[in-house]
Amino acid sequence: MAKIHLNMITQRSIEEGAAMEQGKTNPNYFIACSICEMNPEDMKRGGILKNTNVRVTSECGTVIVKAIEPTQYCPPGLAHIRQGVWANQVVPPRTQSTGTPQYSGFPVTIEPAPEEKLKTALNLVQGAVGLWKGGN
Amino acid sequence: MPKLIKGVGCPYCGSSCDDLEVLISDDETKVLEVHNACIIGTNLFHHANDPTRPKLPRMRQPDGTMKEIPYTEAIDYMAKTMLAAKKPLIYGFGSTNCEGMSAVARIAEKSGAVLDNCATICHGPSFLAIFDNGYPSCTLGEAKNRADVVVFWGCNPMHAHPRHTSRYSIFPRGYFTQKGQMQRTVLSIDPRETDTAKLADIHLMLDQGHDYELFDAFRTVLRGFDIPETVAGIPRDTIKKSVEIMKNARFCMIFFGMGCTHTNGRNHNIDAAISLTRDLNEHTKCSIMAMRGHYNIAGPGQVWAWQFGFPYCIDLSKGTHAHMNPGETSSVDLAMRDEVDCFVNVGADAGAHFPIQPVQHLKKHPFITIDPNFNMASEISDLHIPVRIAGVDEPGVVYRMDNVPIQFKAVLKGLPGVPSDEELFNLVYERMCELTQTKPIWLAAKEDRRYPESEAVI
Numbered sequence: 001m002a003k004i005h006l007n008m009i010t011q012r013s014i015e016e017g018a019a020m021e022q023g024k025t026n027p028n029y030f031i032a033c034s035i036c037e038m039n040p041e042d043m044k045r046g047g048i049l050k051n052t053n054v055r056v057t058s059e060c061g062t063v064i065v066k067a068i069e070p071t072q073y074c075p076p077g078l079a080h081i082r083q084g085v086w087a088n089q090v091v092p093p094r095t096q097s098t099g100t101p102q103y104s105g106f107p108v109t110i111e112p113a114p115e116e117k118l119k120t121a122l123n124l125v126q127g128a129v130g131l132w133k134g135g136n
Numbered sequence: 137m138p139k140l141i142k143g144v145g146c147p148y149c150g151s152s153c154d155d156l157e158v159l160i161s162d163d164e165t166k167v168l169e170v171h172n173a174c175i176i177g178t179n180l181f182h183h184a185n186d187p188t189r190p191k192l193p194r195m196r197q198p199d200g201t202m203k204e205i206p207y208t209e210a211i212d213y214m215a216k217t218m219l220a221a222k223k224p225l226i227y228g229f230g231s232t233n234c235e236g237m238s239a240v241a242r243i244a245e246k247s248g249a250v251l252d253n254c255a256t257i258c259h260g261p262s263f264l265a266i267f268d269n270g271y272p273s274c275t276l277g278e279a280k281n282r283a284d285v286v287v288f289w290g291c292n293p294m295h296a297h298p299r300h301t302s303r304y305s306i307f308p309r310g311y312f313t314q315k316g317q318m319q320r321t322v323l324s325i326d327p328r329e330t331d332t333a334k335l336a337d338i339h340l341m342l343d344q345g346h347d348y349e350l351f352d353a354f355r356t357v358l359r360g361f362d363i364p365e366t367v368a369g370i371p372r373d374t375i376k377k378s379v380e381i382m383k384n385a386r387f388c389m390i391f392f393g394m395g396c397t398h399t400n401g402r403n404h405n406i407d408a409a410i411s412l413t414r415d416l417n418e419h420t421k422c423s424i425m426a427m428r429g430h431y432n433i434a435g436p437g438q439v440w441a442w443q444f445g446f447p448y449c450i451d452l453s454k455g456t457h458a459h460m461n462p463g464e465t466s467s468v469d470l471a472m473r474d475e476v477d478c479f480v481n482v483g484a485d486a487g488a489h490f491p492i493q494p495v496q497h498l499k500k501h502p503f504i505t506i507d508p509n510f511n512m513a514s515e516i517s518d519l520h521i522p523v524r525i526a527g528v529d530e531p532g533v534v535y536r537m538d539n540v541p542i543q544f545k546a547v548l549k550g551l552p553g554v555p556s557d558e559e560l561f562n563l564v565y566e567r568m569c570e571l572t573q574t575k576p577i578w579l580a581a582k583e584d585r586r587y588p589e590s591e592a593v594i
Contacts, residue, residue: 007344009327011394012296014175021148021179023186024488024511060493072292073329078344080328084488085512091491096402098264099256099449099466101491103398105345125487125512129499131200 003111004046006038006079008058009104010087013071024085024121033084034118036110037070042077048112055113056081056090058106063089063124064116079110085121089128137162145544146177147231147527149297150428150537151276151304153177154544164549167528174298181528184548189509190522191551202520207555207563210521214480215567217502218247221478223453225498227467228484228506230254230430233532233544236557237439240482242565244452246572250476251450252467253436254429254484260462261397262426263437263447265406272413274389274423275538276303281310282421285385287323289409290347290395291427294331300427305391306335312386321381325350326395338378343369348401351408354379358415383419393427425538431527432534438541471497481505483526483557487512506560523557524550530557 019028036056038048048054054067056079063086074080081087083103092102119127126132144156158181159169166185170178193210194202218224226249229237237253244251255263279286286305293300301307309316324336327344342350346368353367357379365372382388390413396405409424416422428434437447444450446460449467463469467486470476471494479486479498487495488511495516505517514520524530529550533541550556555563569576 009344009399011398012292014295014298017148017176017296018179021176021183023183023509024485060491070328072331072333075327075341078327088489088491093468093472093491093493095463095466095468096400097463097469098402099252099260099462099468100397100402101257101468101494102400103257104395105399121488121512122515125492125495126516128492128496129516131516133200 002046003109004042005107005109006042007077008056008079008081008090008106008108010081010083010091011104013082016082016084020084029084030118030120033082033121034065034086035068035082036065037068037072037074037080038110039074039076039078040069042079043067043069046110046112048110049114052112052114053116053118054110055116056108056110058090058092058108060092061090064113064118066118067110079108085124089124138168139164141545141547143545144547145431145527145534145542146173146180147431147525147534147544148177148180149300150430150433151297151300152431152534152536152542153299153303154542158547160547167548176298181547183509184525184528186509189551190520191554193519193521196518207521207553210519211560211563211567213519214504214521215564215571217478217504218243218249218480219568219571221247221502223476224249224478224480225252225467225470225476226250226480226482227252227256227486228254228482229436230433230484231526232483232557233432233526233530233534234435234439235532236483236526236561237436238443239558239561239565241440241443242577243561243568244450246565246568248453248455250465250467250470251440251444251452252465253448254433255437255448256462256466257468257489258394258429258433259397259426260448260466261403262392262406264403264462265410268403269407269410271410272417272423273425273538275540276425276536278423279389279425280304280308280313282312282387283389284313284319285321285323285382285388287325287382287388287390288332288336289325289390289392290399291391291393292326292330292332293391293427294335296393296429297427301332301335305389321385323378323381338374338381340370340374340378345400347396347399347405348408350375351405351412355408355412355415358383358412358419382416382422385420385422388416388420388422390422390424391427392424428537431536434535434537434539435533438535438539468494474500477501479503481507481513481517483507485511485513487514487516506557521560522554523560524554526557
């Protein structure tokens with residue numbers, strides 16, 4: 001399978017904000033944030049079918065998200081995961097000595113992973129610190 | 137009879153809308169309807185009805201489960217843990233009132249902690265640029281009444297500040313802008329065609345991460361020099377046209393957001409934006425404003441700058457004076473270098489909104505969350521202390537994104553026995569004083585605030 005190299009940004013969206021205020025364990029938060037928006041041209045290049053899962057890998061982590069066509073137009077070469085738990089699995093903590101991590105503009109590789117399952121927010125965060133006991 | 141409360145402030149985004157109307161049940165415990173708010177504000181108020189909201193602190197047990205404990209025990213644990221730590225980190229304050237921010241400062245001083253707020257991962261670089269270059273800003277009222285050219289640089293208010301455009305920036309009719317949107321020219325600079333860009337008259341879809349070049353090109357054109365054919369993916373003519381629009385404005389307003397501070401360049405992007413504002417003032421009136429994310433994230437900047445002289449990244453571990461040096465005393469950097477040995481997360485969610493590596497580093501040490509709801513940080517904490525929700529069941533002063541203070545109301549009765557942030561921090565401070573056998577120092581003006589009139593705890 002082809003891997004594509006894209007420039008990743010992670011920013012806010014109203015769906016994410018509205019779902020976050022219902023609680024981060026709410027299914028709406030999962031639906032709103034576990035997605036990666038990218039240009040259909042890039043999807044074609046990477047052999048990715050829309051609404052299937054992909055593996056996003058950056059210099060410091062990897063996460064499974066669902067690839068969708070952009071809700072707000074993304075030019076080819078740019079990918080967007082909404083701010084939140086899934087995005088932060090791949091955001092590099094380097095801060096250019098300002099305290100602010102590189103939330104926008106870091107290189108990622110994206111490859112199709114249609115067989116992989118999306119993880120819940122709790123699974124990702126608790127899993128990262130060794131507290132995940134399974135369940136939802 | 138349900139009661140309609142008017143003039144309610146919305147504790148969500150930096151727009152801090154204060155025109156909400158909330159219909160509450162006659163026993164003042166449930167929100168029934170929310171008028172005027174955006175979907176996020178509406179969800180926020182309704183979330184306060186959640187019957188599963190925690191009413192007691194929860195302590196993590198050796199087997200990994202959480203067990204409810206009384207407040208006295210939680211306060212004792214927090215006081216002891218923070219005193220035992222060599223350098224605790226207190227982070228958050230995106231969603232609490234100024235009273236809470238002021239109260240936490242006593243704990244921070246007592247325990248020699250680092251005090252940081254959400255600006256550290258948000259508009260921190262803007263602060264750095266403002267220190268270097270000044271902040272020729274104004275209030276949102278001025279933007280509404282005067283601005284006929286509005287520039288959104290790296291921000292997407294349609295998503296992050298949903299009512300910003302209708303209350304302040306694009307649509308409202310002001311004193312000198314009586315035709316509202318018809319009279320305003322809107323420019324959007326964003327690598328994506330966001331919903332804000334769709335509203336704009338001109339959308340400059342720059343190459344992501346090239347904001348500095350584009351700001352520089354704007355300044356170069358403004359000073360009458362020539363620029364290359366394309367800069368940051370934008371054709372020369374479009375840049376010239378945009379500069380012409382800004383130059384011929386009666387009042388030009390530049391809003392900038394995370395698109396500038398989260399990407400390469402950080403504070404230098406903002407530095408260039410402020411310089412552009414200054415240059416434009418040679419030709420017309422121009423003002424600039426940071427699109428602050430939370431309803432009171434300008435608050436810690438105000439409160440702590442007054443108390444310690446710095447708005448964020450305040451290292452009090454020296455015991456004699458406050459010291460600030462982002463990159464060294466900023467939360468993410470401290471965590472990555474394993475320089476803190478206790479983490480207190482207040483009214484924010486470091487678990488969800490920090491990159492995951494700093495969270496893993498912080499989790500090596502005691503991890504305390506103070507938040508009204510369950511969130512990712514509370515679910516990995518050793519101790520989760522619930523408090524009242526500022527702006528919903530706790531009143532308080534908040535600073536809007538333009539640094540205008542607003543008194544927010546409480547619409548609901550707080551959950552019985554659950555303290556506010558301020559009350560909790562005061563109790564922890566008193567416990568710390570007991571443990572160290574020192575006398576608590578209260579400001580005379582604050583005497584009556586030690587235990588505000590509520591039946592919360594003890």
